């Protein structure tokens with residue numbers, strides 16, 4: 001009997017020794033957003049000094065990204081070659097945007113029909129490694145990945161984050177960090193809110209005053225400790241576009257029109273109906289500014305700006321705003337939207353507008369509507385949003401009461417706003433279903449989901465991440481993972497457990513996050 005017990009213990013010991021150990025207990029490493037399907041196996045693959053990362057042709061760049069992300073923490077050379085124990089292959093995907101990931105003791109294989117799918121598989125693989133893999137410093141860890149077989153693909157093709165760089169400006173390095181943060185969550189669009197009342201943040205060569213005067217300040221003056229100018233030169237914008245693309249993220253530039261334009265109005269007097277330029281604005285009111293809709297100078301201005309922004313942007317989308325144009329008459333608004341969207345569409349881009357733009361019945365076919373009312377639509381928002389679908393377009397959902405990351409977490413949160421149905425807890429950010437927001441809007445008519453973060457009260461990347469994490473993880477899971485149709489309690493228990501699994505990885509990556517009380521954190 002004793003001998004059998006000894007053999008059994010030895011076998012158990014061998015098994016648990018193979019499984020990766022987190023916080024001292026052998027456990028199944030969780031993945032977030034949740035993959036479509038996963039079947040765990042026996043044993044594990046362990047990286048070592050001799051590990052090569054294989055990837056050829058279109059897979060090579062993703063193989064190099066994986067190698068670069070693991071070299072600092074492991075200290076291994078991790079050369080990239082045609083063949084390796086970790087092999088990235090361009091082949092088949094289970095569905096568009098998807099990948100398969102197979103881990104066996106002898107090696108790891110990620111396969112996808114496109115590099116973006118391989119990149120998504122690499123994000124999953126990073127989470128299957130010990131948390132230290134997210135660090136930039138050498139670390140001692142058991143660099144093992146438990147055997148598993150994952151099939152995965154996104155529910156929605158547009159999975160976005162929006163960053164308001166107008167209220168407060170964020171330097172290139174900070175935006176690149178935010179790009180890395182969202183890439184980890186398989187988000188694939190970064191919408192940059194480049195212009196508003198408080199600032200014009202993108203250099204336009206034909207209109208230099210837009211940044212000379214329009215970028216002279218921000219909310220409450222120069223918080224955030226900037227020494228460089230409060231705008232992106234065209235080269236810096238190109239640098240951001242390129243960096244995002246290397247993480248398979250498409251930049252979506254927004255020029256907000258005709259309202260939210262005090263910065264442009266302060267730069268060019270002729271854009272004002274009375275020909276008088278207002279002072280630069282450092283407050284946080286909205287709805288007080290408007291371009292002069294009846295003046296020819298306004299459309300010459302738009303041709304210049306939209307032409308340059310479109311030429312700078314390789315992605316398919318151009319966002320032209322349209323929100324809160326409270327200082328523009330209804331008639332002028334409709335005249336303006338028809339003209340400005342035609343100018344935008346003439347560049348070949350697909351136009352995106354906030355849902356108020358749906359008041360127009362003269363949108364270019366295929367214009368995308370971005371919904372920002374509540375999970376329960378407020379006055380007219382649902383009708384305006386469905387108008388985009390009626391005109392051949394689709395919808396991006398950003399319900400402000402669950403997806404606006406600038407909302408306070410709870411009344412005790414220092415910064416942040418509360419106008420969207422009060423504070424937003426992590427639970428509230430997760431427990432909603434995209435196909436239940438707008439009656440009559442089908443899953444196929446939803447292009448995707450986006451989590452905006454407005455920066456009236458946020459000045460630094462640390463403050464940004466504190467508001468984004470962990471609620472942006474909720475949005476990323478709703479955008480990627482299959483609809484989780486369990487009870488609310490069961491759904492959040494499952495999500496919360498995996499969010500807790502991400503915690504040591506956020507810390508290793510140096511991502512600031514709020515330890516929200518409704519999440520079952522592990523320490």
Ligand code: IFG
Nearest residue numbers: 286323354372404406417454
């Ligand atoms: N609404 C305004 C934003 C910003 C936001 C703050 C939209 C589309 C409130 N417009 O959201 O400019 O002020 O939460």
